[in-house]
Amino acid sequence: MTDVFRATVEELAGQVDQQVRRVREAYQALNAIESTMTSSDGMIQVTVGPQGQVRSIDLNARVYRRLSTAELADTLMRQINRATADVTERRRRLMEPLMPEGLPYEQVFGEDVTLDAFLPPPVDAGA
Known part of the structure; x- marks a missing residue:
């Protein structure tokens, strides 16, 4: 291998390693996300996990009255x-920040996600 080719390959490998590290860190951070909200009167507290699942509901004993x-x-x-x-x-x-350029987050993770975001456009057989 020429020195220029080797340097290019090493640079690209370094970029891939850095991107893999960023994705791993993001994945760990995603799994740690949770949110706790408390009602304005303090009677109800709800905690939701990283996938939107309800993890806990805490009710003040007086809430029923x-x-x-x-x-x-x-x-x-x-x-x-x-x-x-x-x-x-x-x-x-x-x-x-980890999304490929030109691919909107909502197209991959939004409410109306379809398989189209991951596939090339259909080929017109009649053309």
Whole structure:
């Protein structure tokens, strides 16, 4: 191998190693994300994990005397939605810098993801 070729290969290998390291660090950070939200009156606290799963719900013992079942359900859903939105935003901020240029985060991780983001456009057989 020529010295220029060897230097180029070593540089590219270093870039790949650096990118792999960044992805591993991001993956570890993704798994550690969680969000806890507390209602304004302090009666309800909800914790959501990295995939948006509810990990815990803590209710103040007095919540049953202060809120109707409909109010309790509404407050629980508001806290779950707030925590889930926070986790989603933190995941986006963590992953967006690792996305290939020109590939929007939402196209890969958004709500309306399709297989199209990962495949080339269909070939027109009649052309």
